[in-house]
Amino acid sequence: MSFKYHNTIITLENYRQIFGVCTPDVLDEIRSAVLDDTPIANFINTCGEDSYKLGQFRMALRELIPIEYLNKEFTGKTVYYIRKCIKEGIDTEPLLTYVKEKRLLVQPIVLEKLAEFIYSGVNISRVDFTKVPIKYVELFGRGLSRGFPMWLFIINEDVPFEEQYLNAMMRALNLGLDIHPFLEDIWDLDKVYLLLNSAKKINLSEFLRLVNKNFSCECLKVLISLAEKNVPITQLCVREEGYPVYNEYQMEELGKAIEDNTITNEMYNPNLSDMEIAEMHEKLLKKRKLSASV
Numbered sequence: 001m002s003f004k005y006h007n008t009i010i011t012l013e014n015y016r017q018i019f020g021v022c023t024p025d026v027l028d029e030i031r032s033a034v035l036d037d038t039p040i041a042n043f044i045n046t047c048g049e050d051s052y053k054l055g056q057f058r059m060a061l062r063e064l065i066p067i068e069y070l071n072k073e074f075t076g077k078t079v080y081y082i083r084k085c086i087k088e089g090i091d092t093e094p095l096l097t098y099v100k101e102k103r104l105l106v107q108p109i110v111l112e113k114l115a116e117f118i119y120s121g122v123n124i125s126r127v128d129f130t131k132v133p134i135k136y137v138e139l140f141g142r143g144l145s146r147g148f149p150m151w152l153f154i155i156n157e158d159v160p161f162e163e164q165y166l167n168a169m170m171r172a173l174n175l176g177l178d179i180h181p182f183l184e185d186i187w188d189l190d191k192v193y194l195l196l197n198s199a200k201k202i203n204l205s206e207f208l209r210l211v212n213k214n215f216s217c218e219c220l221k222v223l224i225s226l227a228e229k230n231v232p233i234t235q236l237c238v239r240e241e242g243y244p245v246y247n248e249y250q251m252e253e254l255g256k257a258i259e260d261n262t263i264t265n266e267m268y269n270p271n272l273s274d275m276e277i278a279e280m281h282e283k284l285l286k287k288r289k290l291s292a293s294v
Contacts, residue, residue, distance in 0.1 A: 001034050005041040010034055019044070025051035033058050046072040056080050063087070068096060073104050074111065081115035092118060094125050105130050110137050117141045126151045132159060139166060148173045152183060161186065168192045175199045178208070187213040194220055202227040210237040211244075218248040226255040235268060249274035257281040262288065 002011045010018060015030050022030070026044075029051050033040045040058050047054040053076030060070055060079050069082045069092065085092045095115060098105045106114075106129055114137075117124050122145045131154045132140055143150040148170055153159050161169070168189065172179050175196065182192065194217055195204060207227060211220065215237075223233050236251045236258075237244065246254065253274045257263040262284040267277050 001037060003033055003037060003039045003041060005044070010041075023049050023051065025049075026054060029054045029058055036062055038062050043070075043072065050076060052076040053079070056083070059083065068099070071099060071102060071104070073102075073108055075108050078108070078112045078115045081112075081119045085115070085119050090118060090121075094118060098129065107134060110134060113137050113141060117144065120145065128154065131157055136163065136166065139163065139170075143170050143173075146170075146174070152179070155183065164189055165192070168196065171196055175204070178205055181208045181212070185213045188217075191215075191217055191220060194224075198224045198228075210234060212239070212242060214239075214243045216248065219244055219246075219251060222248045222251045222255065226251075226259070229259065231255055231259050245270040247274075250277060253277040253281060257284075260285065 002009050004010070005018065008014075008018060010030070010033075012031070012034055015034055016027065019027060019030055026047070026049060030040070030044065032038075032055075036058070038058050038061050040054065040061060043054055043057040047057070056076040056079035057070060060083055063083060063086075065079075065083060065086060069079070069086075074082075082092055082095070084090075092115070095111065095118065098111055098114070104111060110129060110132075114124055114129060122141055124141075124144060127140060127144065127150055129137065129140070136159060140150045140153075153161060153166060153169070159166075165186065169179050169182060172182065172192075177199070191213065195208070198204060198207075202224060207224070210233065211223065215223070223236060226233050226236070233255070236246060236254055239245065244251075250270065250272070254263065254267060254277060257267055257277070257280075260281070262281055264280070264284070267280055272280075
């Protein structure tokens with residue numbers, strides 16, 4: 001019942017004397033190591049006052065966990081999850097991606113979260129977490145656990161999105177939407193929420209093929225209202241240099257004409273004011289009524 005610490009054999013008779021400066025909890029772990037003949041000497045100084053971490057290393061050594069998983073920079077919880085994974089036959093190899101020559105490529109707390117994700121059944125292999133800011137690690141794990149392609153949010157070696165935007169994108173993914181339009185260009189959040197709130201009213205995937213981030217909220221509201229009534233909006237979404245050629249008032253008047261089946265090619269003129277379009281629409285309605293009364 002002993003282990004070697006530097007050149008000293010640690011036993012029940014001398015462990016308190018040699019490690020007298022240690023906290024009672026750490027002393028308990030050292031005593032357990034003596035009783036188990038567990039060689040924890042290399043981890044005592046590294047763990048300092050963290051008795052939980054020392055205990056996890058002690059149990060990992062007893063369980064013959066592979067040495068590559070006994071990195072001194074690992075947190076106690078990381079070792080705990082590794083032990084659980086190995087015991088239950090869960091592949092922990094993805095963790096070693098973040099250890100190079102015993103140096104961690106991510107912060108210890110990040111590796112701890114990754115170990116937890118793996119134990120929870122999350123496949124982390126397609127995301128390079130060296131590119132993910134610490135503040136987003138939990139969010140990425142939550143997304144991966146729901147089957148979302150979180151690797152799409154790493155663009156040019158970076159995650160250029162704010163947390164609210166990422167949450168909105170995850171909501172979009174939950175709705176089954178193709179989020180590429182929102183990733184190629186970052187939209188204003190009020191526009192994103194407006195669109196997502198309309199997902200049950202219109203075919204949002206089709207709608208997103210017609211518009212872009214340069215459409216104002218007012219324009220989008222008009223177009224959504226028309227699409228909800230199954231009014232064709234393709235020609236209302238014409239763009240020049242990426243910007244819509246019609247404003248919301250023109251779109252509204254053109255939409256009325258399309259809905260009444262009084263639309264003419266002459267009306268599709270961005271140089272006309274909404275009032276002029278409305279007048280043309282009104283004249284055609286009156287003409288139709290006269291024809292019907294004859």
